[in-house]
Amino acid sequence: MGKPRVAFFDFACCEGCQLQVANMGEDLLAVLGAIDVVEFREVMSEKGEYDIAIIEGSITTSRDVERIKKIRQKAKVLMAYGSCATIGGVNGMKNNFELDHIRRYVYKDAAKYFETIPTRAVHQVVPVDYFVNGCPIYIPEFVKALKCALIGIPYKVPDHAVCVECKLNENECLYDKGLTCLGPVTKAGCNSWCVNHNNICYGCRGMVTNPAENGARDILEKYKIPMPWVENKMNMYNKVREHDEKEEAHGKKC
Amino acid sequence: MNHYMVLKKKDFNAFIEKLSKKMKVAAPVRKGVKNFAFEEVTRGDAISRVSLPTILPPKKYFMPQRETIQTFDRAVPRWNSVVSENDAIVIFGVHTCDLSGIQFLNAVMGTPPKDANYLARKANITVIGLECNDYCDAYASCKAMKTHLPSGGYDLFFTDIGDAFMVQTGSAAGETLAQETGFFTTADTGEQKKLGNIRKKKEKIFKDEISVKYANLRTVFEKTVQSEVWEDIGSRCVACGNCTNVCPTCYCFDIQDEIDLNLRTGRRVRVWDGCQNEEFAKVAGGENFRRKRGQRQRHRYMRKFAYPMEKYGTYACTGCGRCTRTCMAKISLKETIHALGEEAKS
Amino acid sequence: MTALLESPYEVMAGKILKTRQWTDLEKYFEVELPGRKDLGHEPGQFVMISVPGVGEAPISVSSSPTRKGSFEFVIRKAGGVTGMLHTMKEGDSVGIRGPFGHGFPTQRLEGYDLLMIGGGCGNIPLHSLITFVLDNRSKFGKVDILVGCKTPETVLFAEELKDWAKRPNVRLDLTVDRGGPGWQGKVGLITKLIPGIPTDPQRTCAVVVGPPIMYKFVIQELLKKEIPDDQILVSMERHMKCGVGKCGHCQIAQYYCCREGPVFTFKEIRHFYEAI
Known part of the structure; x- marks a missing residue:
């Protein structure tokens, strides 16, 4: 059996979680021994087929909605990681305001070119199999969830304080x-x-x-x-x- | 074994230093602004000899927060039990409340089927107690729980008598350890008298801190299981789990598997868990048998004041006050018992 | 200095001899220990089944100790371990720890008329007792079996139920909460079946295993029939993690379900605000 192909995708986010992955040090080599990374913007760029899609960022435009739906269709397993993807994160602050108002506030005269929808976490748009919360992700937890995905068991984010x-x-x-x-x-x-x-x-x-x-x-x-x-x-x-x-x-x- | 020795305070530093060259020494050190924690020390002057209990009790040395109990290999598959042979360690500065906590855990873990991991660690631990000559703060209820005076659970027991420590031996191992350092002398009558005076003074300082008598505690709790006090506590509790984690007699745990990135080898670990945590009493089907925070708090109290009496013939509260001190919502053990006591009267 | 004690967490490697998918959620397993070592269980006891890297789950033994050499489970897919077990097949290995707890007091039951009532998953541990009783039929009085399931598709041990029903000295009733196309059996709650069973309360022991909600109503019916509370046996479901009375997860009031239970008399638990 070949190694599972893993693709990282980002939506509205700072790509800080991908940076955490790229910076994980020694563990990264071990992770790369267990998976084939086919898409990863922080360190490479390549299109291809994948088994596991790892999503960073929130859904904030209708284009995002279409794109995440396509990714979901293609992926056997979908993991949302980082606060933006799992709980909306800081992008959710937009939802405190009236959409048109905030759009004009940010983009001024160019506002009409920037279509926007209320911020959504990934699971609010498509089904998510694995959640790794946090801003940024906590690498040991990410590795733990990834291992769960690789052996095919659920990972549950603790529900205590x-x-x-x-x-x-x-x-x-x-x-x-x-x-x-x-x-x-x-x-x-x-x-x-x-x-x-x-x-x-x-x-x-x-x-x-x-x-x-x-x-x-x-x-x-x-x-x-x-x-x-x-x-x-x-x-x-x-x-x-x-x-x-x-x-x-x-x-x-x- | 009731042998009294004396260690001059001027020799305290040298004593700890000498001990730490032989084995690990853990003792309370200052942690942050208002707190203390047991940590490894090599010098006597690093130790805080205050009476305020540490954030976590010394149970962390007997049963660490995380501990490997097994290793496995999926390819075979095979499981190997791990009963760690930890290094010999001396825990210095264990107050009488915590000594009674250790005694309680010894009873629980020594009840068949015995917990091999706990007992293996215990075999390598030397406990040196330290008397509180005065209260730590208003949260303690050690007099009411009868733990303000030493009653076993130590290898050596220190009492500050001014320019020296009066040292009581509790085990042959303790006596040998003291003798080997060469700093201890036999106590004379003057020093004996000083200890006597401290104990007399303590009688005046330490007063029953709770309004229910020791002998009646169990009945009060058994009578008030349906009390509204639990509803009230439940509405205030945020289930942060602090009370159970800091309790010297809480020993609940979870068992989890961790697999290595080779997806083949790994280990089974046990991690402290607590009845206040949301998932604690959930079963696989999703049913939560203690869904309400009030039920969970009641369970915690019952495990201190009702259930252990039947099983182990003792209360599981040491009066250390940690649960109240650490509670985010200021749920007070003393107030809870008082409220239940009043209700039980009517 | 190390205490040379055996770890209570020691796991034995069991081998899966046979599996069968019974329903969407339930799968049957036959397992043996190395050298076909006897598990040594009583009906109603449970074991901890390990899948390395996933964890352990408490599972009732569904076979009777009268059947030697191997033992059986019927496992409902509910979490990580049971989900993984559902992907396993003949020849695969699983870890076994146990058996644990107090099962049904089979010796105490001897001579009594038995009224055994199982709901849903509860029929799995009950199967162990029923098989035991039928294998020692002469030791017991009248045998009544009531089986309740949600739908016809979720009926467990369907073949054996048919076989038991045919026996002259067994009375068996099966009911489903919701019928379906082709279902000609009874439809309705299991509690409805209890009043119709002729019982001599002093001579009867009732054994009830099912979901928490079922206990409440079934026990009411049994008490109406004046069966004494220490002749009503129940098996409690809790999340056992250590199996040796330490970890605290399965505690019901002062009882550790994994040690003092999972089988209790109703007399023992009726005053426990946490039990049912």
Whole structure:
């Protein structure tokens, strides 16, 4: 059996996740031993057939919608990776505004040349088999999910808080330092990467599926943090979530 | 074995240094602004001899956050059990609350079928306790849980008596370890008296911190399983899992397989898990047997105050206060017990 | 210094002798241990099945210990491990750990009339007990079997059910929640079948295995028939991970389902707010 052919595609994003892959160091050689990369813009350019499509970026134009549908048709397995692809990410901030208004704000007189639709995560447009959340992706998690795809088993993004991993790493809680961190409501899987390096959690992996709204409000009160301020912080990555909530009846989840 | 020795404070640095040349030494060190953590040290002055409990209890040395329990090869296929032979390690500065936590875990892991991995690590660990002469903070409830005084679980036990440590031996291994360093002398009556005075003073300082009597705790919890207190706690809890991860007597874990990129070899690991986590009581079909956060909190408390009494004849709460101290939502163990106690009265 | 204890996580390599896809979701497996070593299980016990690189899953043994040399499972595809098992075939290897837990107390059941009620997946562990009872038929009183499934397509052990139904000393009733083209059997909930069964409550032991929702209603019916609560046996489904009473996942109140269960009397669990 030949090695599975893997193609990387990017949509609206900064290509930072591809950069993470290109920079993974020694593991990259091991990964390349297990797969054939047939499409990868950061390091090469080649058209071809593929088994696994790895998607970075959000869907933000109707052209994107057509393109992702074609990729989905061709791919046996589709992986969305990075916040933009899995939860909409920072591109979702666009959804805070009226579309025409934001288009004119960005492109001024040339606005009419730039068609746009509300930002969508990939699974909100086509079915996704594997999710690797995060901005950027956490390489050990990406490798883990890739291995799952290669042996044909599901990979499930943990549905408990970043705090769980953070405690296992025995970090001092950032709230003890007077900082506000989104760890308590954000999905784990990143090994509390940011907090390990003294940065707060920005919620880039998306909210846990059963967040405690009351409890979160209590925490804010306790630490005297204004609600709009946190909403703002939360919406930085998670605005597109509102679309998921509307579609929950369809059983779609990221 | 109730032998008392003395280590002069001026020799403390040299003692730790000498010990660390022989084996690993772990002790509480400052971590961040307000916290402490057990870490490897080579010098005595790196150690924080404060009474505030560390972020994680010393259980991490007996049962690490992640531990390989097996390796496998898919091609054969074959599984090999791994019972690690960890390096010998001394854990210095274990407070009485944490000593009782270790004793509880020993009982659980030593109950058949015994946990080989835990017991293998335990065999290589020397525990040196350190007395708290005063409270760490207002979250502790060690007097109420009867853990504010030493009652076993240590190889050596240190009490600060001013210019020296009074050292009680708890095992032959502890005694040998102390003697080999050459810094310990036999305690004289003056030093014995100082220890006595500290204990007398502690009697005055340490008062029952919770409103329910030790003997009644189990009944109170058994009477109040349907209490609205659980609903209230459930509405405040964010299920961050901090309380279970920092608890010295929580030992739940998950078992996961990790495969190498050759897609052939790999290992089976166990990772700390906790009953507050969303997926903990879910079965493959999707049913979650503890869907509500209030049910999960109740389960956590019952595992401390009701269930272990029947199984192990002891409570599983050490009174260390970690769960309250670390709770994002400030759910307080003392307040919870008080509220349940009041309800049980009526 | 290392304690020379055997790891409770030791896995035995089992070999798949036979497989058959039974329904869309359920697949049958016959497995043997090296040297055709006896598994040594009781009806109602479970094993942990390993697929290396994927993990372990708790699976009920569906065959009776009276059938030696190999043992059987019927596995529903529900997650990573069971999904992978569904891709496996004759000659493939799977890891086996166990058997674990308390099964049905077959000795205690001797002499009693048995009313065995299975719903959906619950018919799998129940199959082990029924086969055991039929292999030792003279030791038991009257045998009544009630089988409930969602649809005709999801009926498990269909061939054997027909065979059992023909036996003179067995009464078997099969019902589906929703019928379908060609289905001539009963349609309706399993609870409806219970009142019609003549029982001498003091002489009867009821055994119930099924989804959580079924327990609630079936047990009500059994209590109406005045069967004592310590003569009603249930098997609880929880997510066992270690199988040795440590990891905490399968706990129901103070019980570890993997050690003290999965079979309990209704008397043991009726006051447990978490059980049913």
